Every structure is written in structure tokens, then in C-alpha cells.
Amino acid sequence: MIRLYDSLSSGNGYKVRLLLTQLGIAFERVEVDILKGESRTEAFLAKNPNGRIPLLELNSDERLAESNAILLYLAEGTRYLPKARWQRAKVHEWMFFEQYSHEPNIATRRFWLMHPPISEERRAQLEPKLRLGYEALGVMERHLSTRAFFVADEYTVADIALYAYTHVAHEGGFDLHPFVAIQAWIERVRSQPRHIPITTG
Amino acid sequence: MIRLYDSLSSGNGYKVRLLLTQLGIAFERVEVDILKGESRTEAFLAKNPNGRIPLLELNSDERLAESNAILLYLAEGTRYLPKARWQRAKVHEWMFFEQYSHEPNIATRRFWLMHPPISEERRAQLEPKLRLGYEALGVMERHLSTRAFFVADEYTVADIALYAYTHVAHEGGFDLHPFVAIQAWIERVRSQPRHIPITTG
Numbered sequence: 001m002i003r004l005y006d007s008l009s010s011g012n013g014y015k016v017r018l019l020l021t022q023l024g025i026a027f028e029r030v031e032v033d034i035l036k037g038e039s040r041t042e043a044f045l046a047k048n049p050n051g052r053i054p055l056l057e058l059n060s061d062e063r064l065a066e067s068n069a070i071l072l073y074l075a076e077g078t079r080y081l082p083k084a085r086w087q088r089a090k091v092h093e094w095m096f097f098e099q100y101s102h103e104p105n106i107a108t109r110r111f112w113l114m115h116p117p118i119s120e121e122r123r124a125q126l127e128p129k130l131r132l133g134y135e136a137l138g139v140m141e142r143h144l145s146t147r148a149f150f151v152a153d154e155y156t157v158a159d160i161a162l163y164a165y166t167h168v169a170h171e172g173g174f175d176l177h178p179f180v181a182i183q184a185w186i187e188r189v190r191s192q193p194r195h196i197p198i199t200t201g
Numbered sequence: 202m203i204r205l206y207d208s209l210s211s212g213n214g215y216k217v218r219l220l221l222t223q224l225g226i227a228f229e230r231v232e233v234d235i236l237k238g239e240s241r242t243e244a245f246l247a248k249n250p251n252g253r254i255p256l257l258e259l260n261s262d263e264r265l266a267e268s269n270a271i272l273l274y275l276a277e278g279t280r281y282l283p284k285a286r287w288q289r290a291k292v293h294e295w296m297f298f299e300q301y302s303h304e305p306n307i308a309t310r311r312f313w314l315m316h317p318p319i320s321e322e323r324r325a326q327l328e329p330k331l332r333l334g335y336e337a338l339g340v341m342e343r344h345l346s347t348r349a350f351f352v353a354d355e356y357t358v359a360d361i362a363l364y365a366y367t368h369v370a371h372e373g374g375f376d377l378h379p380f381v382a383i384q385a386w387i388e389r390v391r392s393q394p395r396h397i398p399i400t401t402g
Binding site: 065072101128142143 | 250251263265266267268269270271273274277286287289290291293294296297298300301302304305322325326329340343344
């Protein structure tokens with residue numbers, strides 16, 4: 001059975017849990033306590049040298065890290081990844097946007113606020129990350145103001161990737177009320193068949 | 202003709218220039234002066250709402266942002282992207298690693314050092330980014346110690362993505378001398394047919 005090294009509060013882990021569930025793929029979830037350093041033990045680093053969850057383990061030789069790479073792998077050939085080359089390119093574009101412009105600001109801020117105390121070094125970054133996170137939300141809002149989903153007017157892994165930390169952005173100190181298109185999109189994502197909340201293991 | 206909005210000193214832009222050249226695809230390069238705010242003008246934001254280069258423009262309706270999404274789009278069906286599903290997944294994994302764990306530390310530090318003065322806010326991040334950049338280089342070194350290239354023992358877009366800022370990491374204050382496997386890999390990448398240096402427009 002597929003094994004997923006995961007952390008229940010992680011949006012990156014949630015992306016994979018959500019897609020596996022929507023695809024109807026059975027998997028064993030292994031909780032990794034990041035705060036206790038369990039993703040940096042020698043045993044875990046042998047599985048993922050970058051020391052991060054989520055990590056998908058197909059067997060003792062085949063493991064895949066990076067949440068969005070896992071989504072793309074699992075979605076291939078399914079309704080969650082468009083077949084057309086240009087549409088797939090746009091899915092990739094939004095997924096790289098998510099990891100570069102969205103997650104490091106919104107997810108990181110959420111993680112810090114959820115796990116006090118906040119060090120001096122991190123405290124200095126709270127304000128810049130708030131500004132950059134709102135910029136990313138602004139880009140999403142503008143795009144969604146004329147569309148139901150990010151690509152091809154269909155629910156794809158681009159939506160899953162961006163939903164993971166957007167729908168809990170308030171936990172990172174972001175106010176989503178002005179973002180009406182994002183709010184409507186969150187409801188559309190939530191109403192997809194077999195949707196599960198982030199806290200479901 | 203394909204148009205590439207680009208900045209000559211940008212490693213992210215270089216990735217695309219390099220692959221287009223190796224594929225033998227003619228393109229028009231449009232230099233965007235980031236320091237003068239040219240990627241944040243109303244006209245440019247109409248093309249890429251995220252206000253970044255590189256941006257690939259196929260025509261007035263089709264534009265693609267995010268350097269690694271552009272690489273994947275251009276490489277499809279060519280020798281630079283493996284056909285096998287698992288190998289493609291590993292290419293994606295390394296490309297997301299590059300944008301999340303490598304570029305924000307090594308490229309950002311290089312950009313700041315190349316364009317003084319450095320603000321107080323940024324100065325506080327120089328040390329953490331040095332540490333995280335060396336961590337990313339350590340992950341690469343470990344992987345390359347038993348391999349010629351990142352995936353499938355072939356030169357792929359994963360190598361192009363990681364080469365772009367690794368080979369100029371010294372400009373970000375990183376000492377590559379201890380990383381012997383990375384140094385040997387840099388030479389292998391450099392010796393690929395139709396290779397061009399970063400400063401070539």
C-alpha cells in the first residue's frame with residue numbers, strides 16, 4: 001500500500017491526502033512530528049534528504065517529495081490534470097506560483113503564528129510576509145474574478161495546490177473578506193465530490 | 202516569433218534562454234529592467250499579473266510565466282524531459298526543490314549582493330539565507346555524489362533549473378569548493394551541445 005509521510009496541520013500534506021482521497025486510492029498515513037524534529041532524523045533523511053514532509057513512498061526504492069510534484073504524479077491520466085499541453089503548462093505555472101509566491105508567505109506565517117514563541121529573526125519577517133502574501137492573494141483574486149477555477153474552468157491540481165493554504169490563510173493573519181472571488185472559489189472547491197477538511201487524517 | 206521577456210542577469214531568465222537555444226528555437230528577447238520597475242508597470246502587469254520575468258509570449262493571447270513551468274512546456278516531447286512517468290515525477294520534484302529551497306536563498310542573496318545598498322530588513326536575512334542555501338547545496342551534493350545528472354543519468358530540464366543559480370552561487374557569497382560533486386556536474390552541464398553562458402543575450 002502507498003505510504004504517505006505527513007503532518008496533520010500541514011497544508012502541503014493536506015494537498016496529497018485530499019487528492020488521494022478524491023482519486024479513491026487507499027494509503028497508509030504516517031504522522032511525522034516536525035516540531036520534535038522527526039523530519040530531520042537520520043532515518044527520515046535517508047528517505048528524503050531534504051528533510052520535509054509530505055513524502056510519498058511507493059516502495060522501498062521509490063519515494064517522491066515536494067507536494068506539487070506528488071500531485072502531478074498522482075493526477076496524470078485523471079480528470080484532475082488536463083490533457084492539453086497548454087492547459088497543463090498553465091497548471092504548472094500556478095503550482096510554481098504557489099510554492100514561490102504564496103506558500104513561503106502565507107503558510108510560513110501561519111506556521112509561525114501557530115507555534116509560538118516567535119524568534120526575533122522571524123518576527124522581523126512577519127510584516128514583509130504579510131505584504132507579499134496579500135500580493136499573492138491579489139493575483140489570485142484578479143484571476144478568479146472571471147473564472148470558476150484556475151485552469152480550463154475545471155477543478156484541477158492547481159486548485160488543490162492553491163486551496164491548501166488559502167482556505168486557512170486567516171490562521172496566518174490574513175483577512176480574506178475583501179477577496180470575494182477567492183471566497184466563492186473556496187466554496188466551489190469545498191463542494192467537489194469526496195472533499196475532506198484539512199484536519200481529517 | 203516567440204518573445205521572451207527577460208533580464209540578462211536573471212538565472213530564471215537564463216534557464217529559458219539556454220533551453221530555447223539548445224532546442225534551436227528562434228526567439229526575440231525583450232530586456233526588462235527590474236531595478237527600474239519595468240516588471241511592475243501597468244503594461245507589464247497586464248501581461249503577467251505577478252509582475253515577474255521570465256515571461257514567454259507565444260502570441261497576444263498565450264503567455265506563460267514561472268521559469269520552470271516554461272522549461273517543462275518547451276521540453277515536452279524532446280530529449281530534455283524523460284518520457285517515463287516516474288522519471289518525469291523526479292524532474293518535477295527537483296524543479297520544485299529548486300524554486301522552494303534553492304532559489305529563494307541562493308538567487309535572492311546574489312541579487313541583494315549585486316545591487317547594494319542592502320536594506321536593514323534584507324540584511325537580517327543574509328545569514329539565514331546563507332545557512333539555508335548551503336543546506337540546499339548539501340542536498341544536491343549528496344545526490345550528485347553517485348550520479349552524473351539529477352534524473353535518469355541524462356541532462357534534463359532539472360539540471361537546467363538547478364544549474365542556473367548554482368554556477369553563479371559565488372556571486373551570492375557561497376563557496377562551492379567543498380562541493381566536489383557539484384563542481385564536476387557543473388562541468389558536465391557546461392559541456393552540453395549548444396551551451397551558452399548566462400550573460401549571453
